[in-house]
Amino acid sequence: MKHHAAPLTQPAAPPQGCPGMQARVFTNKPQAAQSSPQIAAQSELRQWPCQLRLVPAHAPYFDNAHLLIAADCSAFAYANIHQDFIKNKITLIGCPKLDDADYTEKLTQILSSHTIKSLTVLRMEVPCCGGLEHAAKQALINSAQMIPWRVVTISTDGRILED
Numbered sequence: 001m002k003h004h005a006a007p008l009t010q011p012a013a014p015p016q017g018c019p020g021m022q023a024r025v026f027t028n029k030p031q032a033a034q035s036s037p038q039i040a041a042q043s044e045l046r047q048w049p050c051q052l053r054l055v056p057a058h059a060p061y062f063d064n065a066h067l068l069i070a071a072d073c074s075a076f077a078y079a080n081i082h083q084d085f086i087k088n089k090i091t092l093i094g095c096p097k098l099d100d101a102d103y104t105e106k107l108t109q110i111l112s113s114h115t116i117k118s119l120t121v122l123r124m125e126v127p128c129c130g131g132l133e134h135a136a137k138q139a140l141i142n143s144a145q146m147i148p149w150r151v152v153t154i155s156t157d158g159r160i161l162e163d
């Protein structure tokens with residue numbers, strides 16, 4: 001048996017600093033109708049690996065690709081990500097908060113050594129995810145490529161906030 005010398009105290013308040021770590025529950029999700037037919041969703045992923053850290057920058061599938069750079073969390077927050085974003089694109093994923101990697105360097109290599117048709121950044125609304133957008137923009141600048149690009153921001157409850 002363990003003996004504690006100090007008296008029990010209230011648990012510490014959760015950290016206030018980072019909105020990305022704020023705990024919350026989504027209670028207003030629509031329920032699927034019981035009678036609706038279940039259609040199996042299909043993966044639209046076109047290449048492997050998809051982790052930005054692992055993908056080889058000179059892989060031939062980047063030639064003439066529409067490129068999607070998606071935050072890890074976006075695939076779980078946004079239900080229709082395969083049909084709305086991954087379909088017909090080469091998809092790279094990463095987490096700028098937890099990955100120990102320089103995305104800018106890898107993305108600059110990819111943009112510089114291939115003809116990329118378009119670039120879509122899919123990030124979460126929380127500030128920690130801004131690193132993904134920043135890396136993509138910096139890679140566009142570094143590679144001096146004139147590529148159509150857009151940033152789409154997903155809310156933590158799975159809505160498109162900005163496009």
Ligand code: SF4
Binds near residue numbers: 124130
């Ligand atoms: S940085 Fe983006 S992908 Fe990483 S934990 Fe935060 S929201 Fe998720």
